[in-house]
Amino acid sequence: MEAAIKLFSNNGYNKASVDEICAEAGISKGAFYHHFKSKQELFLALLDGWLQTIDSAIEAAKDLPAPKTFTRMTEAFPYIFETAGDGLPMFLEFWLQASRDKKIWEASIAPYRRYHKHFTSLIKKGVEEGSFVEVDPELASRMIVSTAMGLLLQSLLDPKGAKWEKVARDSTNMLVDGLLKR
């Protein structure tokens, strides 16, 4: 998978062949096809692996009161921004593939829809438990997912433009602050 990231980033998804990935990783094609049915499946496994960290952070925080869930999530930020670091060409290749291939598109769109659902129920819970002011949970959730995507995209496009991980943490705190009932 490391060999694939390297080749996809340097040469693009289309140009990188299974042969080259195997050569780079020092494994046989038999070994490759034992784990992945195709280059596409490897590609989807890479995305899944990366999203797993975000999902685990969400899962670990799920029994806490809603405001604490957000704080707990920020603990995953260093990993997220660090691994996203040099991944811009890789991410863009991925989205470009997604825009041209229905299966990849569905796999790449599913997480955003999942996060949207997740934050909608988290905010609903916060309102019900009396921690949060009355807001439209759907809308607030859209804003959270959008802010997260925008921050991640900017950290990819302009890594030196700001301390993105700190901006993400401060933004989360500002957001929770805005939601808290006083």
Add this chain to the structure above:
Amino acid sequence: MEAAIKLFSNNGYNKASVDEICAEAGISKGAFYHHFKSKQELFLALLDGWLQTIDSAIEAAKDLPAPKTFTRMTEAFPYIFETAGDGLPMFLEFWLQASRDKKIWEASIAPYRRYHKHFTSLIKKGVEEGSFVEVDPELASRMIVSTAMGLLLQSLLDPKGAKWEKVARDSTNMLVDGLLKR
């Protein structure tokens, strides 16, 4: 420029040649080079043209009180989301080029930095004129630009996932609501 958008979106930036763009547009190569020095310059002109609408909306609102500036800006949203509509492959191609070419990268990063500066001073102004609560203008501006980028990206990736233009308008109102001093 319409011919270029069509070819860039369908075939990718790299594959679309000046010859093909000229054939598609029904113009001579002489006419092309009268307007653009290179394919790259045409590409940058496309980005500029699209961003011009956002800049004009910001410019038109600049003498209003800060909260009204935001409301005025939402009037540009229908155009922004409509034109972004089928542009996903085009945008992705653009960013992919940007990640591999310093000149395009600088041109594509400049607007975000400009918007960040703009919203920072707008929020500062709002705090000074007494409309907005005391917030960190730098941070609030980062959140606004991030939310905008995230919404736009989601509208490109998942056009049918929500009514993005409405979400953008409601988000702006929610944001201004959160900033308003009561």
